Amino acid sequence: MGAISAGRQTVAAVVRNPILVVIALVLGLIQLPQLLVQSVDSVAIVVASGLLSLLFLVLYPFFFGGIIGMGNEAVEGTTSLGTFVSAGKANYVSLLGAFFILLVVGIVYVVALAAIGAVGGFAVFATGGDALGGAAFLGIVGVVLVAFVLYFLLFFFIQFFGQAIVLDDVGAVAGFKRSVGAVRANKLSTLGYTLVLALIGSVFGIFGAVFALFQAPQAAGGLPTLSPGVAIVAAVVFVALTGVVGAFSMTYGVAFYRDIRPAESSASP
Known part of the structure; x- marks a missing residue:
């Protein structure tokens, strides 16, 4: 089964x-309160939105x-x-551990990029505008471009860790390993799958970006802020x-992983 x-x-x-x-x-x-909070001048709404974000x-x-x-299924x-509840409970700890690992990796990545930018900025400033600068x-x-490529490759190979954890009943680390193994054996079809998701995500993201732009008081180019009624309708559509x-x-991620998952785990539920 291809993408x-x-x-x-x-x-x-x-x-x-x-x-x-x-x-x-x-x-x-x-996530809805986070979309509407920009148009509401209320500390209580902002606090509630923050608490909902933490709960999320x-x-x-x-x-x-x-x-x-x-x-x-x-x-x-x-x-x-019932399957939602049982699968969520059974895999919560492993998935939480996986997300924590991703959080640590993300922090290290951002800190490394910031350090590279700081050192590079200092080097350019110190050398002035000459050829060396x-x-x-x-x-x-x-270096930054290479870092972004490496980040994409990391995501590309580990993107099915959640499917591996749930479908193959493994822990966080094993989930990452199974995802890497599955993608490595199906690189071309996985690239097609990733491109399909990227296309869908870009179309969906454009709508969200336009909505946020009109909601922002400081919208670029003096765009008018949406009225409360229009904002609510747009939020409902979103x-x-x-x-x-x-x-x-x-579901697409599950269907695709079921096809590329390692042979030794294909008999798992």
């Missing part, structure tokens, strides 16, 4: 199980594991809310898209 075939199977699974969209909608509703971070591993478990037939600047740009896109994306 396109997995996509067709995913569409059928989501149509057959609209509860997947409902679960993804809950995720969108949790704590509960996300549960949500992630639950919807992967549902997606696995949906690909084969029908699924239910230009060479130092180009060197820093090259949440609905979150449900559809979220359900498709998560």
